[in-house]
Amino acid sequence: MHTLRNFWRIAKPFWTSEEKYPALLLLVATVAMTLGLVGVNILNNFWNLHFYNALQEKDYHGFLIGGLQFILLQIGTATFTVAAFHFQQKLTLRWRRWATHNMLEQWLGQQRYQKLKLTENEVDNPDQRIAEDIDLFIVKSLKLSLGVLTSVVSLFSFLHILWQASSLVSVPFAGDSFVIPGLLVWIALLYALAGTGLAFWLGRALPRLNFVQQRREADFRFALMRLRENADSVALYQGEAVENQRFHQRLEAALENFWALVKKQKLIMGYSTFYLRSATVIPMFIMAPQFFAGAFPLGRLTQISAAFGEVHAAIAYLVEVFPELAAWKSVVDRLIGFQERLDNVEVKSGVEARQQRDGLAIHDLDIWLPGGRRLLEGFNLSLAPGDSLLISAPSGSGKSTLIRAITGLWPHAQGTASYDREQALTLSQKPYLPLGSLREALWYPKPPQADADGAVRQAMQQVGLQHLTEQLDQQHDWAQTLSVGEQQRCAFVRALLTRPAVLFLDESSSALDAANEARCYQLLKQHLPDSILISVGHNASLERFHWQVLELHDPANWSQRQVAPVV
Structure with missing residues (x-):
């Protein structure tokens, strides 16, 4: 029965x-x-x-x-x-x-x-x-x-x-x-x-x-x-x-x-x-x-x-x-x-998601692991349009988990996160390139715009992918065809095309050499002047592309400092 x-x-x-x-x-x-x-x-x-x-x-x-x-x-x-x-x-x-x-x-x-x-x-x-x-x-x-x-x-x-x-x-x-x-x-x-x-x-x-x-x-x-x-x-x-x-x-x-x-x-x-x-x-x-x-x-x-x-x-x-x-x-x-x-399965995050047209605000954010160990307590953050923040901490400190908690992907958290969720984009360390044409992969998750072919080709050339412009409509398993560095540059093209109000970059340039990393970040600063950039990375060279650096020390101890970014 x-x-x-x-x-x-x-x-x-x-x-x-x-x-x-x-x-x-x-x-x-x-x-x-x-x-x-x-x-x-x-x-x-x-x-x-x-x-x-x-x-x-x-x-x-x-x-x-x-x-x-x-x-x-x-x-x-x-x-x-x-x-x-x-x-x-x-x-x-x-x-x-x-x-x-x-x-x-x-x-x-x-x-x-x-x-x-x-x-x-x-x-x-x-x-x-x-x-x-x-x-x-x-x-x-x-x-x-x-x-x-x-x-x-x-x-x-x-x-x-x-x-x-x-x-x-x-x-x-x-x-x-x-x-x-x-x-x-x-x-x-x-x-x-x-x-x-x-x-x-x-x-x-x-x-x-x-x-x-x-x-x-x-x-x-x-x-x-x-x-x-x-x-x-x-x-x-x-x-x-x-x-x-x-x-x-x-x-x-x-x-x-x-x-x-x-x-x-x-x-x-x-x-x-x-x-x-x-x-x-x-x-x-x-x-x-x-x-x-x-x-x-x-x-x-x-x-x-x-x-x-x-x-x-x-x-x-x-x-x-x-x-x-x-x-x-x-x-x-x-x-x-x-x-x-x-x-x-616990589908709702303890972080209250609020829609906010301008800026980003985090209040009283607590994050912990499934076993109960605390990663962050009472965290607060406020960013205005055009601000940029680099999150810096040793491996295992919860940098990527902080991004997941803010975006609602980490269930073991509480607090509030307010930003324009309808115009947000996250670039991860391992970009996702869906099956289909390269054009569809570059626009993902949005459908390709028929009248934006020039913008696509220009963005590809700017990030150093001009050798792929003639393959835009070819069907391949691009995740297996392209190197990780090429995949990460495809993700930057995606950001340039979709122009998000809030852009999270979770070690999204880890496979790029210093020159290509600098070029991609300069493109973001140049073409997305009003976008909020929040980056996770280990390289100190990233500091020059951000206004602020957030350093995580222990659950109740963190610090923010101002830097002089490159314009």
Whole structure:
């Protein structure tokens, strides 16, 4: 029941959204086609009766009619199968599109993707949960639910045939014989329940093994992706042997769990194969004495055997799909875990964000680490348009954390921060260049302006990227194509194009030589005279581009001093 509650918690948003009416129509159509298949199976059961009776009686005319009926039944089966598949896939497509967009909005909303990384129990591989687990959840949920529906309808449809057939079986006792009402039904029920119970016991470890397998496979893929993203660094360190060892460790962990999963699946497969196939001969052995005594014809025996198989298969459905059921449960567990982390992550910063058109003001700002250690206490700051501030402190003192707290990205803080948030931009040490054209990367996160091609080329030339001006509309993974220094200069182009009112520079020139660093800062001072610049850096050479220097000493001790900047 816990898994079913989690399933409904994940599925409910879609089935109560604006998509519910077209989705319900597709679901009704899928169910109708599935029930049509059950109807064809019922007709096929009666076909067994008449066709095999015709064979036994050597009725050639009845045989030909049976052959024609068989062709029509197969056409009906094919039609309903294709139609059910069509509507089910359309529903899957619509559901996956909505569910993926919905989870992406939650993940990206209020910058949860970033805040999840700051928590102690960060979610593993959110990309897999969004891209793969949602698809598996929908596909398996529809398949299993339609399978249950088919089994229930088949069970009640064939129970009547099997109950009536039980009257043909007489049980000898004490020199007499008597009929047990519904004997074949009770035998099918007991056989299925015993088999299902044993299958659940044998496969009780499958959900956990499937959960672990998905996680370890995702970890292995993530390690491969990390090498591709950091190929230059690994090559410079000549760390291939270490990386290969890590790959082997993660691969072996996945394969070890995979083999444990295979061993359990072999046990279930062997048991279920014997169990399901043995059910087809049970009614024949039960009814053999009456059949050989001439109590009923071959067609009746065939019909009863087929009906017994349908009833047994309907009851034993869970045995047949137990491995899929285990995989489905693991997917539900992974998605509900991700959903709970999205719901519970602390998205609001303790710093009160206030919109202020001119200037920047920080009041009573306290910052601490997740473990409780204080980084800053009672911090105050006031800057007017055109002011520039350099934050200087040893590594680990909280310089970058101060920027994150002011911009609302650090949840472990309190105080107030007032500035024009709608016209603010942060340049980080490792610039983000999205997939797409270089032009789109330079304007990110804003869309490129069609009439600003001249401004783009001029800014690129000013920062020393003139060799890239002819590649503005080329599609590349620019984060892998450009050096870190080139990427940082692209970020300065971004600032020159978007002209923010407040610009945070978090060691954004760390990969530049002194000449290029000076050139980029001079461009900012020249083209953004009214912008507030707040820089984080270690180089003393940066002081000459700022009006003030903020030095952090300890949580309650900091100092500001004026400098004479270069104009």
